[in-house]
Amino acid sequence: MSKIQEIIAQYGNKQGGIIEAYHAVQKEYNYLPNEAVTEAAKVFGVSEAQAYGVATFYSYLAVEPRGKYIIRMCESAPCHVAGADEVIKAIESELGIKVGETTADGKFTLELTECIGQCQATPVITVNSEPIFDVTPQQIPEILKAYK
Amino acid sequence: MAKEMRVLLEYADRIDPTSADDYIKVGGYKGLEKARKMNPKDLIQEVKESKLRGRGGAGFNAGMKWSFVPQNAPVKYVVCNLDEGEPGTYKDRIICEKNAQALLEGMAICGHAIGSDQGYIYCRGEYPFVVELLRKAIDSAGSVLGDFKIEVRMGAGAYVCGEETALIESIEGHRGEPRFKPPFPGVEGLWQVPTVVNNVETYACLPYILVNGAQWFAGIGSASYPGTKVISLTGDVVNRTYFEVPTDMTLREVIFELGGGIKNSKKFKAVQVGGTSGAFIPEQYLDTKIDFDSMGAIGAALGSGAVLVLDETRDIVDVAARITKFFEHESCGKCNPCREGTFRNREIMERLNAGKGSEADIDKLLLLSKVMQKACLCGLGQAAPIPTESTIKHFRHEYLRKVQ
Numbered sequence: 001m002s003k004i005q006e007i008i009a010q011y012g013n014k015q016g017g018i019i020e021a022y023h024a025v026q027k028e029y030n031y032l033p034n035e036a037v038t039e040a041a042k043v044f045g046v047s048e049a050q051a052y053g054v055a056t057f058y059s060y061l062a063v064e065p066r067g068k069y070i071i072r073m074c075e076s077a078p079c080h081v082a083g084a085d086e087v088i089k090a091i092e093s094e095l096g097i098k099v100g101e102t103t104a105d106g107k108f109t110l111e112l113t114e115c116i117g118q119c120q121a122t123p124v125i126t127v128n129s130e131p132i133f134d135v136t137p138q139q140i141p142e143i144l145k146a147y148k
Numbered sequence: 149m150a151k152e153m154r155v156l157l158e159y160a161d162r163i164d165p166t167s168a169d170d171y172i173k174v175g176g177y178k179g180l181e182k183a184r185k186m187n188p189k190d191l192i193q194e195v196k197e198s199k200l201r202g203r204g205g206a207g208f209n210a211g212m213k214w215s216f217v218p219q220n221a222p223v224k225y226v227v228c229n230l231d232e233g234e235p236g237t238y239k240d241r242i243i244c245e246k247n248a249q250a251l252l253e254g255m256a257i258c259g260h261a262i263g264s265d266q267g268y269i270y271c272r273g274e275y276p277f278v279v280e281l282l283r284k285a286i287d288s289a290g291s292v293l294g295d296f297k298i299e300v301r302m303g304a305g306a307y308v309c310g311e312e313t314a315l316i317e318s319i320e321g322h323r324g325e326p327r328f329k330p331p332f333p334g335v336e337g338l339w340q341v342p343t344v345v346n347n348v349e350t351y352a353c354l355p356y357i358l359v360n361g362a363q364w365f366a367g368i369g370s371a372s373y374p375g376t377k378v379i380s381l382t383g384d385v386v387n388r389t390y391f392e393v394p395t396d397m398t399l400r401e402v403i404f405e406l407g408g409g410i411k412n413s414k415k416f417k418a419v420q421v422g423g424t425s426g427a428f429i430p431e432q433y434l435d436t437k438i439d440f441d442s443m444g445a446i447g448a449a450l451g452s453g454a455v456l457v458l459d460e461t462r463d464i465v466d467v468a469a470r471i472t473k474f475f476e477h478e479s480c481g482k483c484n485p486c487r488e489g490t491f492r493n494r495e496i497m498e499r500l501n502a503g504k505g506s507e508a509d510i511d512k513l514l515l516l517s518k519v520m521q522k523a524c525l526c527g528l529g530q531a532a533p534i535p536t537e538s539t540i541k542h543f544r545h546e547y548l549r550k551v552q
Contacts, residue, residue: 015320015321015339016301016319016320016321016322016339017321018321019301019302019303019304019318019321020301020302022304023273023302023304044321046321050322053323054321054322054323057306057323057324057480058273058303058304058305058306058324059304059305059306060273060274060304060305061304061305075470075473076235076236076424076474077235077236077420077424077456077467077470077471077474078235078236078382078383078456080467080470081383081384081456081458081462081467082383113274113305114233114235114307114474114477114478115233115234115235115236115237115274115424116274117232117233117237117238117241117272117274117275118238119235119236119237119238119380119382119388119454120238120380120382120388120389120390121388122382122388126274129274129276
């Protein structure tokens with residue numbers, strides 16, 4: 001049994017547990033390798049197309065490899081008026097990648113996200129779902145340094 | 149001076165939200181005890197009489213919703229909507245972080261009313277720490293909940309899953325696409341059995357209604373939408389934070405008294421209430437009460453209780469254009485009016501925002517808005533053009549300034 005099969009098997013008895021299983025796979029791999037989709041289809045008794053349909057519907061699930069740290073910049077209205085655009089530019093220039101890309105060393109992936117519900121401290125970014133508050137473009141180099 | 153009224157958040161930061169013991173020490177689980185001594189019909193009647201209306205956005209009478217559940221069905225579910233994806237909203241997170249046990253108690257009360265022993269909390273994927281907190285809280289509650297079991301499921305980043313039938317699809321492990329209604333979830337919901345779906349805040353009100361009585365609750369705030377509302381204040385205000393207020397507080401009191409007014413001594417321009425799907429409101433309406441019906445009367449919506457304030461320097465066309473991108477991204481694509489409509493709305497708004505649009509574009513947007521409000525399958529598509537429409541209505545001059 002492969003590692004992916006083992007992870008998914010733990011959710012096999014959970015009715016409708018495919019999304020939970022995908023979360024568990026992503027915890028290990030940061031994305032859903034092909035095998036996860038094929039295996040989930042088998043375990044949850046749906047077609048591969050359906051399992052793929054679920055994997056690609058939700059923005060927190062990804063079928064392409066991503067970096068070790070996934071940075072998400074909130075671009076909803078409260079963060080937008082608080083200066084999200086400038087923060088995105090700062091992250092892009094610090095990492096040398098555009099939104100949607102992963103750094104060559106596989107460390108960082110930069111994604112945009114809609115509201116993450118931390119609007120008391122806009123603009124907000126998350127790194128692997130940990131929110132960082134009141135981010136300014138000037139702080140970006142310092143913030144990213146903390147992730148090795 | 150307008151003041152907060154804390155019911156749900158009375159013991160915020162003074163008790164450990166995961167600990168049932170802490171909660172019991174401050175009077176928790178008395179409501180459930182009382183509810184379980186009542187017969188379900190009387191319990192539903194009590195909730196109806198409290199006039200508690202859904203805190204998620206649709207504002208439907210909670211007791212009425214429960215009364216649609218057929219009593220003779222062998223299996224029924226109590227589902228909690230913790231998918232608060234409405235930008236600018238974080239009140240359900242706050243309720244969980246400050247008073248999670250009240251949510252669990254409220255769900256168990258609903259379970260007794262409709263005859264269900266299984267609850268599900270659907271928590272948005274953006275809140276993994278809330279999932280953890282809730283699982284601890286459920287463990288801690290243990291035997292207090294009796295036969296009523298609660299399971300937490302985590303979403304994965306889809307705004308549309310806040311729509312109750314899309315949420316149900318997601319718990320079932322499918323793409324979160326809304327269903328055609330009827331049948332409504334109360335009759336055919338999760339795994340095709342009768343299901344009540346309510347918001348976190350709605351459930352969390354129940355223990356207090358049971359303990360203090362329906363009349364007490366019905367007497368707080370506005371008569372047609374009584375109780376308190378947890379609101380989250382964002383944007384250009386001094387105090388960017390959350391408040392729990394009686395529903396008869398006015399927007400002006402929220403923004404200028406609790407919120408401390410506009411930041412950096414600037415002037416007020418507009419406020420968007422209810423999250424990103426809400427209308428933008430100019431200053432002349434600020435003396436409106438925040439309750440559901442008062443907001444509706446000025447073409448706005450209380451919705452989730454998010455309050456986004458913009459100061460005089462903000463470019464309203466730019467903000468509205470940004471919002472159209474949100475809806476294009478979050479449209480699930482199931483129905484054509486939304487899939488195509490959110491795309492065109494964004495396309496035309498960006499053109500206008502870039503100074504490349506025409507007056508005819510503004511008319512097109514208004515027509516598109518009418519079509520979407522009538523033809524879209526679910527609330528997402530129906531509400532998507534509201535920010536565009538309301539900004540054209542109240543701030544047309546700003547659009548005209550950008551027209552070629």
